[in-house]
Amino acid sequence: MTYDETTLAQLTEDAAAIIARYPVKRSALLPMLHLVQSVDGFVSPDGIEFCAGQLDLTAAEVSAVATFYTQYKRRPNGEYQVGVCTNTLCAVMGGDRIWDELSEHVGVGHDETTEDGQITLERLECNAACDYAPVMMVNWEFFDNQTPESAKQVVDDLRAGKDVAPTRGPAKVCSFKQVSRVLAGFEDGRADEDQGAGTPTLAGLEAAKEQGWKGAAK
Amino acid sequence: MTDLVPVLSATWGSEQSWSLDTYTDAGGYAPLKKALGMEPGDLIQAVKDSGLRGRGGAGFPTGMKWGFLPPDDGGPRYLVVNADESEPGTCKDIPTMMSAPHALIEGVIITSFAIGCNHAFIYLRGEVVHVYRRLLQAVREAYEAGHLGKDIHGSGFDLDVTVHAGAGAYICGEETALLDSLEGRRGQPRLKPPFPAVAGLYARPTVVNNVESVASVPAIVDKGVEWFTAMGTERSKGMGLFSLSGHVTRPGQYEAPLGITLRELLELAGGIREGHELKFWTPGGSSTPIFTQDHLDTPLDYESVGAAGSMLGTRALQLFDDTTCVVRAVTRWTEFYKHESCGKCTPCREGTYWLTQILKRIEAGRGTEADIQQLLDTCDSIAGRSFCALGDGATSSIISSVKLFREEYEAHVEQGGCPFDHSAAALFDYSDTPATEEAHA
Numbered sequence: 102m103t104y105d106e107t108t109l110a111q112l113t114e115d116a117a118a119i120i121a122r123y124p125v126k127r128s129a130l131l132p133m134l135h136l137v138q139s140v141d142g143f144v145s146p147d148g149i150e151f152c153a154g155q156l157d158l159t160a161a162e163v164s165a166v167a168t169f170y171t172q173y174k175r176r177p178n179g180e181y182q183v184g185v186c187t188n189t190l191c192a193v194m195g196g197d198r199i200w201d202e203l204s205e206h207v208g209v210g211h212d213e214t215t216e217d218g219q220i221t222l223e224r225l226e227c228n229a230a231c232d233y234a235p236v237m238m239v240n241w242e243f244f245d246n247q248t249p250e251s252a253k254q255v256v257d258d259l260r261a262g263k264d265v266a267p268t269r270g271p272a273k274v275c276s277f278k279q280v281s282r283v284l285a286g287f288e289d290g291r292a293d294e295d296q297g298a299g300t301p302t303l304a305g306l307e308a309a310k311e312q313g314w315k316g317a318a319k
Numbered sequence: 320m321t322d323l324v325p326v327l328s329a330t331w332g333s334e335q336s337w338s339l340d341t342y343t344d345a346g347g348y349a350p351l352k353k354a355l356g357m358e359p360g361d362l363i364q365a366v367k368d369s370g371l372r373g374r375g376g377a378g379f380p381t382g383m384k385w386g387f388l389p390p391d392d393g394g395p396r397y398l399v400v401n402a403d404e405s406e407p408g409t410c411k412d413i414p415t416m417m418s419a420p421h422a423l424i425e426g427v428i429i430t431s432f433a434i435g436c437n438h439a440f441i442y443l444r445g446e447v448v449h450v451y452r453r454l455l456q457a458v459r460e461a462y463e464a465g466h467l468g469k470d471i472h473g474s475g476f477d478l479d480v481t482v483h484a485g486a487g488a489y490i491c492g493e494e495t496a497l498l499d500s501l502e503g504r505r506g507q508p509r510l511k512p513p514f515p516a517v518a519g520l521y522a523r524p525t526v527v528n529n530v531e532s533v534a535s536v537p538a539i540v541d542k543g544v545e546w547f548t549a550m551g552t553e554r555s556k557g558m559g560l561f562s563l564s565g566h567v568t569r570p571g572q573y574e575a576p577l578g579i580t581l582r583e584l585l586e587l588a589g590g591i592r593e594g595h596e597l598k599f600w601t602p603g604g605s606s607t608p609i610f611t612q613d614h615l616d617t618p619l620d621y622e623s624v625g626a627a628g629s630m631l632g633t634r635a636l637q638l639f640d641d642t643t644c645v646v647r648a649v650t651r652w653t654e655f656y657k658h659e660s661c662g663k664c665t666p667c668r669e670g671t672y673w674l675t676q677i678l679k680r681i682e683a684g685r686g687t688e689a690d691i692q693q694l695l696d697t698c699d700s701i702a703g704r705s706f707c708a709l710g711d712g713a714t715s716s717i718i719s720s721v722k723l724f725r726e727e728y729e730a731h732v733e734q735g736g737c738p739f740d741h742s743a744a745a746l747f748d749y750s751d752t753p754a755t756e757e758a759h760a
């Protein structure tokens with residue numbers, strides 16, 4: 102392993118905190134792979150060795166798991182993972198067009214990263230926001246009701262180093278490494294940041310109010 | 320006209336709706352205190368009597384699932400919440416956890432108390448980081464308030480909750496694949512039996528429940544079985560979140576008694592987008608056979624939807640109007656199943672690959688009449704023959720769409736291409752330049 106002493110000490114401390122959450126330590130593997138990505142920006146050979154060592158697994162066993170899940174990246178990832186949903190509903194509502202224009206605009210295809218290391222593009226499967234179609238995700242934050250123009254603007258702003266807020270979520274999109282640390286189960290203090298619940302989320306509530314809220318005794 | 324019944328969604332519009340204070344001010348955690356004063360067996364009986372059925376798609380009675388756990392042998396038993404919401408069209412658990420995570424946490428505590436679990440897990444899909452933030456914070460707040468930890472409110476009951484983020488794999492929504500994933504393995508389904516109730520997480524007795532099922536428990540404890548059974552239909556009791564998406568004027572989450580119809584929901588949601596008509600829709604996500612206008616008045620409960628040839632599933636109503644090419648829609652869903660097949664069993668792994676080949680050929684206008692029959696034959700080799708339900712789900716939209724829209728498949732063959740202008744289906748204007756043909760993710 103090539104981690105310097107400080108990095109290794111921090112990783113080891115974090116790994117111990119993750120392992121302590123589970124009755125059986127192998128359960129720590131998925132969050133630990135997110136942790137490795139928070140340091141290296143992908144699941145590196147060093148990271149695989151580290152996880153294997155901590156969990157008494159072989160590197161092959163860790164790799165077998167890492168390669169099963171799409172969020173684990175096998176090459177250095179861009180600072181921002183930009184996914185356009187092209188599953189049926191989003192695709193039909195315009196996701197296919199957004200993907201075509203965005204991919205051409207950025208100059209890379211699916212699972213490819215721009216030369217400046219900023220943007221990794223991905224054709225995304227359903228991300229459970231269908232009532233906000235067409236949807237784009239940036240580092241796993243919601244960008245709802247997108248158009249080709251809005252999607253390109255988001256990416257341009259990110260590449261220009263501006264803070265970009267998702268439509269639902271925190272005040273700004275964090276980096277891939279920062280978000281990976283949250284996914285390893287470490288809070289980043291942004292849970293109370295909010296852009297509003299979103300009109301579709303509240304659509305039924307509004308309709309119920311118009312009905313006079315007769316249904317549910319509250 | 321059926322009235323909407325906001326129960327889980329009632330507080331979503333409140334200021335800081337996700338916070339412990341907001342939830343408590345609205346009466347939250349009072350049901351927990353009530354439950355801790357009850358016998359666990361009585362809680363299980365109450366949930367059985369309520370008729371609550373799993374809200375994750377299969378509709379299995381929740382109380383019965385709890386009752387399947389073997390008698391206490393002194394070893395650990397687990398509750399695992401399936402928060403891996405990934406079925407195309409399904410988008411109810413994410414807003415539930417984003418807007419009111421404490422409803423789930425309170426449900427987890429009551430359920431754990433009922434089944435004798437001291438360590439519960441919430442398995443959240445990894446691609447929703449802000450939801451994870453909210454859940455982590457809610458669990459921390461619950462510990463600080465004494466709702467979690469040792470000797471909860473002096474009851475002698477101990478509970479720890481771990482919120483676990485997945486890493487991108489639809490198959491982990493299948494309960495045994497989820498358990499393997501939670502154990503730090505590739506998410507592949509297990510052979511059943513043994514069922515999780517007997518040998519689940521770490522081979523111990525385990526209940527796996529969907530987010531909405533668990534989050535419904537505090538309201539049942541609070542308001543009572545009769546309140547719950549007064550809603551819904553004879554064998555489909557209570558309320559549920561109906562998620563409308565697609566070509567509808569006001570898409571979103573509509574919480575209503577089971578048995579409401581799409582016609583009623585559409586009226587509340589402002590109808591299909593202006594100038595168009597409903598063409599086809601899924602009642603319960605992409606794994607459920609599609610419906611048409613003929614099913615506008617089908618009561619959306621487990622029995623009626625089943626009798627009409629589909630499944631209530633997750634009440635994920637994806638609505639497509641007359642501009643949508645059904646072959647395009649079905650092809651894309653099939654590519655999804657091919658991508659998400661875990662590869663463990665041959666019918667699904669190979670079958671979804673071949674289905675995709677055939678469908679892409681037809682969609683591109685290079686198919687033949689024989690290809691349509693080949694599609695159905697291939698579906699026959701998958702449905703009922705795959706290891707888990709993913710394979711069955713992959714065939715649903717194909718079989719139903721060929722039955723309902725065969726002429727549209729034939730039109731692609733005869734015309735040598737897609738008869739639809741894809742830009743007409745989009746929600747923004749653009750001119751339809753030839754689409755780049757690219758491998759799907």
